[in-house]
Amino acid sequence: MTSEDVIVIRRARAVLLDFDGPVCDAFAGYPASEVAQDMLASSSEAGVPISEEAATMTDPMEVLRYLFKVAPERQAESDRMLRDAEIFSVEKTSPTPGTIDFMEACRETGRSVMVVSNNSPEAVKVFFERRNITNYIYGIVGRNPSSPNLMKPNPYLLNLAIKKLDKTFSECLMIGDSVTDIEVAKAVNVPVVGYANKPGKAEIFRSLGSDFVTQNMGELASLVRVENSYQ
Structure with missing residues (x-):
């Protein structure tokens, strides 16, 4: 110093x-990699196309950016998924x-x-x-x-x-x-x-x-x- x-x-x-x-x-109570994969799975079930590269993402913020790019009309739902996961997690950290x-x-x-x-x-x-x-x-x-x-x-x-x-x-x-x-x-x-x-x-x-x-x-x-x- x-x-x-x-x-x-x-x-x-x-x-x-x-x-x-x-x-x-922030993700001690809900690991970031699990949040990312859960967001991708839920989005896929809703009909959002998930590329092979995106399917391996482990950073929820990168997933959010990706979902905004391919399905901007679902941004409110994409952000809600991440927000709810963050709230759940921070209550346990x-x-x-x-x-x-x-x-x-x-x-x-x-x-x-x-x-x-x-x-x-x-x-x-x-x-x-x-x-x-x-x-x-x-x-x-x-x-x-x-x-x-x-x-x-x-x-x-x-x-x-x-x-x-x-x-x-x-x-x-x-x-x-x-x-x-x-x-x-x-x-x-x-x-x-x-x-x-x-x-x-x-x-x-x-x-x-x-x-x-x-x-x-x-x-x-x-x-x-x-x-x-x-x-």
Whole structure:
């Protein structure tokens, strides 16, 4: 960790926090691969053509994009399937270690936290409400149910979140655990922290230009609590 790394964290006046990964494992209660296959099976039964390539998909977000491409008239139903699965799953998952402490640290130091996620906003809301921790966040910007093409790495969600926060791009800090999080933050010139929660991610995030990489959300809590935080 360098002094420049620390400054990136301490300068932030608002945090754009990805949900699946940094906050919790959104599919711990209903594995992502099962959700993807169930969505494909239900769509096939409804007459939606499923290609051989699509039939092997294990990422629900990619399945949603595919279904929107081949059956846009069923987008409401496609999104409902995923939303219901997400809600079912998040009710059974636990917060990522260190995340509650990180959000507490942000609140203590006057930093607003906006959850920005490709997951449905309803599922994110359920997660926070069930655990009585909605007071830790400023708000939620989640997937647009009518247009999966607006999910990250499209900058739409980040732009919307920053507008709601009434902050400049340089005052915000994105925290995410996926390549798309790093890519979209770099695309709009928002400083970004890569949460490397799996082997190999740290190297990938650094190669993509992540401003800071951590394997521990608690580490970020310690950094934002440093005195004279705004430099």
